[in-house]
Amino acid sequence: MMLAGYAVGAAKGFIYIRGEYALSIERLEKAITQARLYGLLGENILESGFSFDLAVMKGAGAYVCGEETALIESLEGKRGHPRNKPPYPVTEGLWGKPTVVNNVETLANVPEIIRNGAAWYRGYGTDKCPGTKVYTIIGNVATPGLIEAEMGTTLRDIIYEYAGGIKEGKKFKGALVGGAAGAFMGPEMLDAKMDFVNLKEYAAVLGSGAILVMDESTDIVGMLQSVLHFFKHESCGHCVPCRLGTKQLVEIVDRIAGGKGKVEDIESLVKISEVMRDTSFCPLGQSLNLPISSSLKYFRDEVYGRVQQPA
Numbered sequence: 001m002m003l004a005g006y007a008v009g010a011a012k013g014f015i016y017i018r019g020e021y022a023l024s025i026e027r028l029e030k031a032i033t034q035a036r037l038y039g040l041l042g043e044n045i046l047e048s049g050f051s052f053d054l055a056v057m058k059g060a061g062a063y064v065c066g067e068e069t070a071l072i073e074s075l076e077g078k079r080g081h082p083r084n085k086p087p088y089p090v091t092e093g094l095w096g097k098p099t100v101v102n103n104v105e106t107l108a109n110v111p112e113i114i115r116n117g118a119a120w121y122r123g124y125g126t127d128k129c130p131g132t133k134v135y136t137i138i139g140n141v142a143t144p145g146l147i148e149a150e151m152g153t154t155l156r157d158i159i160y161e162y163a164g165g166i167k168e169g170k171k172f173k174g175a176l177v178g179g180a181a182g183a184f185m186g187p188e189m190l191d192a193k194m195d196f197v198n199l200k201e202y203a204a205v206l207g208s209g210a211i212l213v214m215d216e217s218t219d220i221v222g223m224l225q226s227v228l229h230f231f232k233h234e235s236c237g238h239c240v241p242c243r244l245g246t247k248q249l250v251e252i253v254d255r256i257a258g259g260k261g262k263v264e265d266i267e268s269l270v271k272i273s274e275v276m277r278d279t280s281f282c283p284l285g286q287s288l289n290l291p292i293s294s295s296l297k298y299f300r301d302e303v304y305g306r307v308q309q310p311a
Contacts (some may be wrong), residue, residue, distance in 0.1 A: 154191050
């Protein structure tokens with residue numbers, strides 16, 4: 001962040017982090033304090049003429065604050081609602097000033113690229129997605145956790161080499177890739193390369209790199225129900241398509257999960273999520289079509305098997 005600040009002429013940086021992450025906050029604040037003591041933060045750093053300081057800002061855990069303008073609103077002490085764009089943060093961001101917003105993972109690559117060169121960095125990953133990625137592996141695996149691997153590592157390698165395979169020797173059923181707003185992927189996708197460009201070809205996203213692995217006992221409708229409930233809870237209510245759409249989607253998926261759904265309900269899930277995709281104000285509402293459409297793409301028979309069939 002210091003290097004990024006130097007590059008753009010910024011004198012202040014903010015690390016925005018969920019308030020629940022007490023240990024992470026404690027360690028970051030300790031590191032910032034140590035950096036100030038060593039003269040690496042503050043006024044005229046190492047007599048270079050460059051001044052820069054950092055502050056940790058605690059968020060209230062709102063998922064929508066992953067959208068950059070909602071994050072900026074939260075930093076300013078306001079409710080985390082997305083802003084109209086334009087203007088974009090690069091011209092009018094925090095307190096109306098030009099602001100660079102980057103993921104911590106992106107900024108963490110900067111020192112090593114400067115130290116070793118761009119060619120070194122491009123030696124990892126793929127031509128279109130160079131470097132490494134931090135993947136979060138959760139769910140029915142033997143060894144859940146975080147790994148750093150080359151961009152383009154296959155889903156199979158992530159599960160079976162890094163996560164020790166499926167827990168209790170069960171079979172792989174599928175994975176939810178890219179977090180709650182991501183896409184379900186079936187067994188035929190095990191050899192897909194996990195990078196931003198390649199996954200677009202499969203109408204999927206890598207997102208933050210979260211991979212939730214599901215074994216053969218997983219109920220796909222139950223998983224979809226969990227995702228839709230999460231989005232209903234996290235919708236900021238700023239726009240009508242998302243505020244009402246998430247409520248309707250939850251009502252429908254609850255009917256299906258409860259054995260009272262009809263074929264038309266599945267069609268309504270798709271239609272409502274498509275309208276939300278095209279009309280919602282920010283990516284939160286726009287994203288729900290992905291888990292819905294992908295669950296039908298890879299697990300269509302299971303989803304349709306849960307609804308009452310027409311006579």
